[in-house]
Amino acid sequence: MSLTGAAGAAPGERLRHAEHVMGTVVSFDVPAWAGSATGSGALGDVVRWLHWVDATFSPYREDSDVSRLGRGAVTLAECAPELAEVLAECAAAGELSGGYFTATPGGRLDPSGYVKGWAIERAAAMLTAAGSADHCVNGGGDVQCAGGRAPGEPWRVGIADPFRPGALALVVAGRDFAVATSGVAERGAHIIDPHTGRPATGLASVTVIGPVLARADAYATAAVAMGAAGGAAARDWAESLDGHEAFAITADGSVWQTSGFAAYVA
Amino acid sequence: MRRVFLAITGTIAGLVALLSFKSHSGIPSSAAATAGTSGGSSSSAGSAGGTGAPGSSAASGVSNGYKGGYTSGAVKLTAGEKSVLGKAANTVYGPVQVQLVVSNHKIVNVGILQQPQGTPHDLQIGQLCFPTLIKETIAAQSGKVDAVSGATYSSGGYIQSLQSAVDKGL
Numbered sequence: 225m226s227l228t229g230a231a232g233a234a235p236g237e238r239l240r241h242a243e244h245v246m247g248t249v250v251s252f253d254v255p256a257w258a259g260s261a262t263g264s265g266a267l268g269d270v271v272r273w274l275h276w277v278d279a280t281f282s283p284y285r286e287d288s289d290v291s292r293l294g295r296g297a298v299t300l301a302e303c304a305p306e307l308a309e310v311l312a313e314c315a316a317a318g319e320l321s322g323g324y325f326t327a328t329p330g331g332r333l334d335p336s337g338y339v340k341g342w343a344i345e346r347a348a349a350m351l352t353a354a355g356s357a358d359h360c361v362n363g364g365g366d367v368q369c370a371g372g373r374a375p376g377e378p379w380r381v382g383i384a385d386p387f388r389p390g391a392l393a394l395v396v397a398g399r400d401f402a403v404a405t406s407g408v409a410e411r412g413a414h415i416i417d418p419h420t421g422r423p424a425t426g427l428a429s430v431t432v433i434g435p436v437l438a439r440a441d442a443y444a445t446a447a448v449a450m451g452a453a454g455g456a457a458a459r460d461w462a463e464s465l466d467g468h469e470a471f472a473i474t475a476d477g478s479v480w481q482t483s484g485f486a487a488y489v490a
Numbered sequence: 491m492r493r494v495f496l497a498i499t500g501t502i503a504g505l506v507a508l509l510s511f512k513s514h515s516g517i518p519s520s521a522a523a524t525a526g527t528s529g530g531s532s533s534s535a536g537s538a539g540g541t542g543a544p545g546s547s548a549a550s551g552v553s554n555g556y557k558g559g560y561t562s563g564a565v566k567l568t569a570g571e572k573s574v575l576g577k578a579a580n581t582v583y584g585p586v587q588v589q590l591v592v593s594n595h596k597i598v599n600v601g602i603l604q605q606p607q608g609t610p611h612d613l614q615i616g617q618l619c620f621p622t623l624i625k626e627t628i629a630a631q632s633g634k635v636d637a638v639s640g641a642t643y644s645s646g647g648y649i650q651s652l653q654s655a656v657d658k659g660l
Binding site (some may be wrong): 225237240241242244247248249251253337340362364366369373379380381383384386389390392395403404405406407408424429431462 | 594635636637639640641643650652653654656
């Protein structure tokens with residue numbers, strides 16, 4: 225496995241790597257590990273683990289634990305223990321969101337909406353365990369940051385503008401935080417309101433900032449799902465979440481944010 | 491171009507955020523700002539005069555050095571200056587849009603292309619928001635982002651994503 229970093233990265237500046245996995249690309253930025261064989265090895269371990277997650281949790285692979293459990297070919301106890309952990313977390317997120325977050329969107333077992341955030345959060349924790357104090361891991365648009373981008377400097381995360389591909393709506397900055405965005409920009413309306421069975425279209429995107437990514441990502445997805453008619457209900461709900469802040473762009477292009485979000489705006 | 495453009499879109503959104511924030515602390519709660527639909531654009535002056543037509547490339551690698559102040563209305567460009575227009579932000583008080591004037595990789599002026607008129611809050615918005623907007627512009631225009639958060643891109647869509655540019659160190 226080659227971990228030489230993305231083409232064009234200034235040699236020796238910081239360790240960057242982009243890995244195609246889980247149907248998207250996971251990007252790593254580890255400033256202190258530039259040119260470090262130990263760091264490169266640790267990053268390789270994380271990348272291999274992400275491919276294991278893909279093989280175990282993908283609903284698109286016939287032989288994944290998720291697919292086999294979904295069609296009743298195996299029991300939960302016969303699956304990787306991480307699957308039980310993920311499903312328990314999905315249930316907790318569902319409870320906290322009034323059922324708007326679910327591991328069975330459309331009636332079929334598919335915890336993908338939780339798995340990616342969970343996997344990226346855990347990947348970042350693996351880097352921490354391997355000795356990195358500062359890193360940023362971006363799983364296809366959901367970001368977990370540890371430490372800062374440089375001594376005394378926070379990580380800067382742009383929030384994509386769903387109406388202008390390639391442009392940003394906002395930049396947020398922080399240390400040791402997660403930034404998750406759910407919405408319709410890349411793949412069209414694909415978040416189902418589980419209470420109606422129809423795609424939720426009121427909110428073009430919702431960004432949730434919190435301490436860790438799995439929960440922030442689940443909250444962002446739930447907020448989009450409850451986003452009918454501009455998302456007043458989603459806004460009230462997001463405001464009620466302890467330790468999390470949200471920013472939303474509605475289908476008609478207006479925006480709202482929770483009361484503490486402004487503290488993160490760069 | 492990319493850095494300048496990112497900085498400006500971030501700044502406009504920052505203004506939007508500021509207006510929204512103010513709605514929680516004094517200005518009526520209906521003051522939630524809304525993002526406009528006009529995209530950012532840039533232009534450069536081939537010769538003296540004129541604000542230039544949108545479409546040509548803007549400066550890249552802009553450095554700090556702007557000392558403050560802003561001009562009400564569009565700034566006319568002189569030779570060597572480039573104009574970068576921000577996205578119009580539609581607040582309940584009316585649209586707000588800024589123009590950065592860049593010369594030799596430095597922001598030399600900021601024009602307020604549109605601002606609320608004829609509301610009791612004109613003065614308040616101008617006094618509170620524009621200096622902050624300009625300050626944020628200066629802070630943001632030299633900064634790049636480390637990651638981009640957005641609706642999940644596919645493996646194939648990654649190459650078109652801003653994140654792929656970030657990963658290349660651009």
